[in-house]
Amino acid sequence: MGKENIVIGLEVGTSKVCAVVGETKHDGTIRILGVGQAPSRGVRKGEIVDFETASKCVREALVDAEEKSDVMIGSVFLAITGGHMDAFNNRGAVNLPEDRDEICEEDFEDVQTSAREVSIPKDNMFVHSILQHYYVDGQDGVLNPIGMLGRRLEADFHIIHGVSNRIRNSVRCVKEVGPEVLDVVFSPLATAQVVLDQNQKALGALVVDMGGGTTDYVVYVDGAVKQSGSLPLGGDHITNDISLGLRIPMAKAEKIKVEEGSVVLGNCLPGETVTLKDETGFAGKEIEREMLHNIIHCRVRETFELLKRRLDTDNYLHFLGAGMMLTGGCSQLKGIQHLAEDVFGLPVRVTHAQTVSGLTSAFENPQFSTAIGLIKYAEATQPIRQRGFFSRLRQRIPFLGF
Amino acid sequence: MIDLQRHQLSAITPEFRIKVVGLGGAGCNALDRLVLDGVPGAELVAMNADAQALAGSVATQKIQLGRTTTRGLGAGGDPEIGYSAAEESLDEVRSTLSGAQMVFLCVGLGGGTGSGGARLIGSVAREHGALVVAFATMPFTFEGRRRMAQAEEALAALQSVSDVVICFDNDRMGDAVSPRAAIQEAFAAADHTISQSVRAIASLATQKGIIQIGFDELAMALRGASRGGSRCLFGSGEADGDNRAHEALERALKCPLMDKGKMLGDAQSVLVNVSGGTTMTLNEVQILMDEFNRHISDTTQILFGTSVDPKLGQKMSVTIISAIGVAPSAEAVRPIAHAQPAAMIPRAAEPEAEDPKERTADISYATTDPISLASPEAVAAALAANPLADDGTSNLSNVARIAAAKKAAREAKQEQMQFEPITRGRFEKSEPTIVDGQDLDVPTFLRRNLKIR
CATH class of the missing domain: 3.30.1330.20 (Tubulin/FtsZ, C-terminal domain)
Known part of the structure; x- marks a missing residue:
């Protein structure tokens, strides 16, 4: 029985490392064969701080995935994130040579190179250049200019860059364990591949992946990526706040956040308490529920407000016809949808990976959105990859443009 | 500062007389509000140079200042005229205020009657041995720098003759109501606030407490307010x-x-x-x-x-x-x-x-x-x-x-002094995330000073 095309998505997150094994089919659908995960250590705010420990966790997750899916893992797609990732929009332009007026593939490379002719910090490297729109001789709305006649080709790109050493560290960490890293992908882009469908991208949507260490976001307007980035704030901060505020250990704080956490204020009876169970299962410390909710509410609201301020700089929030999609572990907090609606003034949906088949329990969990997204991303880029003779960077352009 | 009067909890001793004076246009407006709200045991006196405005006041006692100086018109925003108007009617004021142990002086500063007359009225009340508590309203900034300067000068003068000055900032009052509220609502809200504080302080001063608050405490609490800009x-x-x-x-x-x-x-x-x-x-x-x-x-x-x-x-x-x-x-x-x-x-x-x-x-x-x-x-x-x-x-x-x-x-x-608690918990050793000068790794509730039990 031929498994058509096995792709492994690996996300080294702050709270967990997860490896999703998926099968991409010729008709574009993907099927999840298995999910391996391991609790993550040595990662803070989405970046590796303890190399050896993180490597061990990656190994655990990969072994787990191999066992569950019965697939040998030889190569992975790796998601990267962290507060150091930055992005901007820029336009590149090339004039066609005098003796030619038909636009051909070579011109794409030139236009992209010219779009990258901007200064980024010298420690940074380009991760993605995502095509937004083409212009031929100043005429916009061109979807595919190959074969068109023109004198001047321009293109808008969304360019994502990050600190190169940190990105290389993530790659090294995985390579140390064994598998080849086929490509690195900025997390929210991967997430958006499975959370949004083509229609929502065209209408305009904001995807917010609130994970353990970071809150990653990407804005699609008119089918193109307009803004993306990562806030180094996430579920870990909530847990830390709870732990400090209620003076309980991190592990208990995490447990109580997952089991009782809510961002809704004024919804509990005065004096209502949550009982913290000790190791033996007997009732331990009593915690005032309102306090717990208040701590979580403050942090989540602040995170959203910060995010809104970032998004407001480019004013795309008014063009999001499909609203906001909230995913990632923190999206499971009770009432977070309404808080997000309140802060952003957009219709908000808590969502998970769509348009996949296979292990239901895997893709219905918003914690796996990014790892599954990697598979979709790979599926979108792979047909070209198999042709094998283009440079890797060029291959991404036409396929991430949607 | 704490005296024990547990057996004697009666509110106002009959001989303790409070007079509330509304001086000038703004003062009279506030006074009208007070009349409607009622101050138990207090007599309310409206004083204004503008006869027409005075006639419109609902206060029981009224004194028209400067009958000959202004001939029943207002002071026209000139503190000099306000001063001479008050000076002219000083005897009338004196006889009205005699016998009061406490005088509340409500005045809007920056104009003529209020700015000019406040110090005189205050010192007259003082002559009779009354405690003088002034409720002064500072003008809106948009009313111009000149008016603000007049108000500040008058405030300084008022402070020299009052035991306590409570200063209300009109700019702040505007914030109190929604931006859509009609202008009269905004002014009504300002008057209401003044009225509330007059009543609260009157009852503070007259009630016997288990732990008594005296004027020393009131002065202490307001000591930050005695200068302009506070x-x-x-x-x-x-x-x-x-x-x-x-x-x-x-x-x-x-x-x-x-x-x-x-x-x-x-x-x-x-x-x-x-x-x-x-x-x-x-x-x-x-x-x-x-x-x-x-x-x-x-x-x-x-x-x-x-x-x-x-x-x-x-x-x-x-x-x-x-x-x-x-x-x-x-x-x-x-x-x-x-x-x-x-x-x-x-x-x-x-x-x-x-x-x-x-x-x-x-x-x-x-x-x-x-x-x-x-x-x-x-x-x-x-x-x-x-x-x-x-x-x-x-x-x-x-x-x-x-x-x-x-x-x-x-x-x-x-x-x-000993410790400045900056708690970052598990992020203690990681690179801080600083946005707008705030370390976001420190719990939000700590940065916002929410006390958690």
């Missing part, structure tokens, strides 16, 4: 029902000048008076003060008073008064208004205090040592101890309490 914080709330302590405080903090308690953190000293019907319990007072303490910083002095007023029935009422200065220096902390009370208080206290000597002694504590006032815990302890102490030992326990409070205040201050 802000008066005032809030008062009443509530009944099971959760009355919580609700009363909440309502007090919702008052427009209170800014939801956000500014309280910056205040050096805050006056809090809690009064309630006979059913008020110590526990409720403690709950209320605990909650209140979350809004202030550790170094803030709390000038705490509590009283039982049978008229309140099942209700509890909280009054919060404070002021925030621009940059109070050690010297500026004792302006004229503050230096006076030590001399003035015994006179006012005579009808109410059993032992004026003891009171003066306490007051001298309050005025000479700015940190002698009790920390909340010490006051709560004092309140708890009060019913147990008998009258004979109260003097002794009073002194002991003050000493203890003093010590507590000092200790609290030291503690503050």
